[in-house]
Amino acid sequence: MAFLQSRTWREAVATICREDESPDDLCPFQQAFRLLRRRKDFDVVVTLGARPSLVYGLLCGILRLPSRQVMTEVFLDFSRPRSMAWRIKTALFRWISRRSFGILTNSSAEVGLIARRFAIPEGKLRFVPMYTTIQDPSLRPGNDGTVVSIGRTLRDLDTLIEAARHIRAPVVIVAGRRDRMPAALPSNVQVLREISLKKSHELLSRSAVAAAPLLPAERSTGQVFVFEAMAMGKPVVATRSLGTIDYVRDGENGLLVEAGDAPGLASAVNRLLEDSALARRLASAAVADCRSEWNAETHATRKIAAIQSLWAAGKPTLRDAPP
Numbered sequence: 422m423a424f425l426q427s428r429t430w431r432e433a434v435a436t437i438c439r440e441d442e443s444p445d446d447l448c449p450f451q452q453a454f455r456l457l458r459r460r461k462d463f464d465v466v467v468t469l470g471a472r473p474s475l476v477y478g479l480l481c482g483i484l485r486l487p488s489r490q491v492m493t494e495v496f497l498d499f500s501r502p503r504s505m506a507w508r509i510k511t512a513l514f515r516w517i518s519r520r521s522f523g524i525l526t527n528s529s530a531e532v533g534l535i536a537r538r539f540a541i542p543e544g545k546l547r548f549v550p551m552y553t554t555i556q557d558p559s560l561r562p563g564n565d566g567t568v569v570s571i572g573r574t575l576r577d578l579d580t581l582i583e584a585a586r587h588i589r590a591p592v593v594i595v596a597g598r599r600d601r602m603p604a605a606l607p608s609n610v611q612v613l614r615e616i617s618l619k620k621s622h623e624l625l626s627r628s629a630v631a632a633a634p635l636l637p638a639e640r641s642t643g644q645v646f647v648f649e650a651m652a653m654g655k656p657v658v659a660t661r662s663l664g665t666i667d668y669v670r671d672g673e674n675g676l677l678v679e680a681g682d683a684p685g686l687a688s689a690v691n692r693l694l695e696d697s698a699l700a701r702r703l704a705s706a707a708v709a710d711c712r713s714e715w716n717a718e719t720h721a722t723r724k725i726a727a728i729q730s731l732w733a734a735g736k737p738t739l740r741d742a743p744p
Contacts (some may be wrong), residue, residue: 423607424725425738426556426606426717427717427718427719427721429718429721429722429725430717430721430724430725433596433721433725434467434725435457435459435462435463435662437452437459437542439470439489442734444469444470444619444655444689446545446630447534448571449470449472449473449475449476451474451581452468452473452476452680453473453476453477453480454479454480456468456473457477457484458545459488459499460481460486460489463489463548463570463733464736465489465490465491465522465728465732466488466489466490466491467473467490467491467493467533467728468490468492468493468553469472469493469494470493470494470495470670471494471495471496473718474490474492474493474495474517474543475499475510475514475517476514477490477515478490478492478513478518478521479516479517479519481517481520482517482520484515485716487520488517488520489522490517490520490521490522490613490711491522491523491525491728491731491732492518492520492521492523492524492525492634493525493645493724494517494527495514495523495524495535496640496642499599501592511538511539511578514538515539515540515541516525516537518539518540518541518545519539519540519541520698521545521547521702521735521737522728522732522734522736523545523546523547523548523714523731523734523735524545524546524547525546525548525550525584525640525724525727525728526546526547526548526549526641527548527550527551527669528548528641528663528664528666528667529548529666530641530663531546531548531640531641531663531667532546532547532548532633534630534639534653534663535723538590543592545734546638546733547729547730547731548667549723549724549727550667550668550714550715550720551644551645551648551668551715551719551720552648552651552715552717552719552720553648553649553651553690553711553716554648554649554717555648555649556560557655558651558652558653558654558708558711558712558716559652559653559654559708560654560701560704560705560708561626561627561653561654561655562638563618563625564606564627564628564629565628565629566590566591566629566694567590567591567593567624567627567629567630567695568585568588568590568591568593568626568628568629568630568631568632568690569590569592569593569595569624569625569628569630569631569632569650569655570592570593570594570595570631570632570634570646571595571598571621571624571625572595572633572643572645572646573594573596573597574634574642575638575642575643576596576634576635576638576643577634577635577636577638577681578594578596578598578600578601578602578634578648579603579678580680580681580682580683581594581632581634581733582594582602582603582606582607582610582682583648583683584632584634584684584686584687584690585607585609585610585687586607586687586702587684587687587688587691588609588687588690588694589691589694590609590629590630590676590690590693590694591609591610591611591664592607592609592610592611592632593610593624594610594611594613594630595612595613595614595616595624595685596612596613596614596657597614597615598614598615599718600614609651620655621728621738622649624739625649625650625653625655625741626653628655629655629656629693629694629700630655630656630657630658630659630690630693631646631650631655631656631657632657632658632659632686632690633646633647633650633658633659633660633665634653634659634660634686635659635665635680636660636680637660637680638662638663639663640663640664641662641663641664642662642664643660643662643664643665644664644668645670647664647665647669647675648668649690650707650708651674651675651704651707651708651711652707652708654704654705654707654709655707656675656676656678656693656699656700656703656704657669657674657675657676658675658676658686658689658693659676659677660677660678660679660680660686660698661677661678661679661680662680667679668710668715672703673703673706674703674706674707674710675703676692676693676703676708678690678721
């Protein structure tokens with residue numbers, strides 16, 4: 422996997438990507454075959470994402486080779502109805518998970534959930550806090566008075582739009598092309614779809630408050646937007662969920678509201694709009710957290726330590742030849 426922001430990571434690992442490539446440029450099968458060819462050169466093979474992790478793990482299993490695998494960013498839909506496809510995929514992940522060294526998660530609550538779903542001990546999972554991709558966390562001077570919400574995965578747009586009817590400011594929603602919106606939006610709501618990352622960062626940098634309403638689900642989401650907002654010195658209001666509870670400390674570096682609570686969301690946003698001292702205090706604490714805890718080098722150090730821990734726990738059972 423590529424993690425070019427961190428010198429610590431670059432010096433500790435090797436990547437299958439060429440200089441002009443990223444993992445996104447390679448399909449899961451390309452990634453898996455490149456990893457398979459170089460598998461014996463390394464103690465651990467780190468796979469990024471559900472599909473590359475599954476393909477690589479299956480290839481090793483079919484060929485009866487030790488996978489030496491640590492899976493990362495295995496984001497699965499835990500709320501999906503248990504169809505035959507769901508059952509097959511779960512069974513396959515259970516098989517490759519048992520053969521792997523383990524799994525890294527972005528949420529502490531996911532450790533127990535993934536362990537139960539994949540039928541593996543919790544000792545085969547490690548929680549590694551995420552980090553902000555904004556390179557210079559700092560308070561941005563001034564704002565245009567808007568409330569901005571960006572993201573697609575498991576966003577609670579119904580609750581956000583209902584809350585917007587009671588928010589005393591313009592609300593800008595950046596959504597996906599297929600995200601459903603009510604036919605009649607409140608007059609203070611503007612919806613933008615599929616805009617560039619640069620444009621979304623510009624909107625966020627100018628905003629007064631960042632809102633992250635999330636649907637209740639047994640998987641973590643929303644952290645990227647929350648971290649971007651925090652690193653830009655924007656006070657955050659987020660749903661209390663798997664993706665936020667490890668990072669947003671209610672009343673310290675942001676505000677948390679319960680899932681589906683439109684009045685609570687509107688009240689929290691209005692509170693920040695009206696109390697500039699509170700907004701600045703929360704934003705300043707969030708910026709400090711991004712600088713000290715949620716930066717690329719700290720994340721890399723923690724991730725490497727977690728991978729080494731899983732390797733140390735799993736290597737006594739490693740065999741280079743099939744039984």
